[in-house]
Amino acid sequence: MLVTSLVGLDLVARxxxxxxxxxxxxxxxxxxxxxxxxxxxxxxxxLADERKAAMFDEYLWTFADEAFVxxxxxxxxxxxxEPVVVTSGPLLRWGQAQVLILLDPPEDVExxxxxxxxxxxxxxxxxxxxxAEAWRAAGFEVVEQRGVSPPSPGRR
Numbered sequence: 001m002l003v004t005s006l007v008g009l010d011l012v013a014r015x016x017x018x019x020x021x022x023x024x025x026x027x028x029x030x031x032x033x034x035x036x037x038x039x040x041x042x043x044x045x046x047l048a049d050e051r052k053a054a055m056f057d058e059y060l061w062t063f064a065d066e067a068f069v070x071x072x073x074x075x076x077x078x079x080x081x082e083p084v085v086v087t088s089g090p091l092l093r094w095g096q097a098q099v100l101i102l103l104d105p106p107e108d109v110e111x112x113x114x115x116x117x118x119x120x121x122x123x124x125x126x127x128x129x130x131x132a133e134a135w136r137a138a139g140f141e142v143v144e145q146r147g148v149s150p151p152s153p154g155r156r
Contacts, residue, residue, distance in 0.1 A: 013100075015118045015140045017132045018148055025121040026056060028148040029103055030063040032119060033084055035151045036099055037069050043084045044074075044097035044115075048104035053088035056103065060086065067151070105131070109138050 020028055029045065036043045045060075047053040053073070060069055071084035076092045085094050091106050093114045100115040112118050120135070122128045135142045 013112050013115045013118045013140060015112075015120060015135045015142050017135065017142055017144045018119060018121050019144060019146050020121055020123045021147065023123045023125045025103060025123055026059055027063055028121065029056070029101060030060055030067070030069070031150050032101060032148045033060060033071075034064075034067050034069050035149065036101075037084055038151055041083075042094075042096045042098045043101060044094045044099070045071075045084070045086045045101045045103060046091055046106070047086070047088050050088045052103070053086050057086045060084075109140075112140075 018028065018032070033043055033045060045056065047056060057071070057073055060071055069084055070082045071086060072080045072082040074080050074085035074087050074094050076087070076090065080094065080096075083096075085097070087094065091108065091111055093100075093111055098116045099119065100112065100117075101119045103121065105120075106112070118140075120131060122131045132142050132144055
C-alpha cells in the first residue's frame with residue numbers, strides 16, 4: 001500500500017505514472033529501462049519480493065532480440081559497475097541511481113525523494129486504481145503519460 005501522508009519531508013522526486021492499457025507491465029518496464037539506459041541514466045528497478053526480481057532480471061536480458069541492457073542484481077550493499085540494477089526487499093537507494101522504476105507499490109515513500117525521478121506503472125487491474133492520486137496526496141509532483149515510448153530504432 002502506498003503511504004499517502006508525509007509530514008516534514010522535503011520531497012524532490014518527480015513521479016511519472018505510466019498508464020498501461022493492459023494488466024501486464026514487464027515488457028513496458030524493460031522498454032523504459034532500455035530507453036533510460038540509452039539516454040545515459042543510472043537506473044534502479046525495485047520489486048517487493050526476491051522471486052519476482054529474479055524473474056524480471058532474467059526477462060531484462062531477453063525481452064527483445066536487438067536489446068542489450070547491462071544490469072546486475074543489487075542486494076543493498078557493495079558497489080555495482082553496471083548502469084542498471086534490479087533490487088528487492090527493503091527499498092534502499094543504490095548509490096549511483098538517478099531514476100527509480102517501481103514494479104510494485106512501495107510501503108514507504110520516504111527514500112523516494114533521494115531519486116531525481118520515480119516511474120510507476122498503472123495497469124487496468126483494480127489494485128492500481130487511485131495510484132496517481134495517492135502520489136499527489138503524498139506530496140509528489142506527478143506527471144501522467146500513456147504507456148512507454150519504445151527506444152529509438154538506432155540502439156547503441
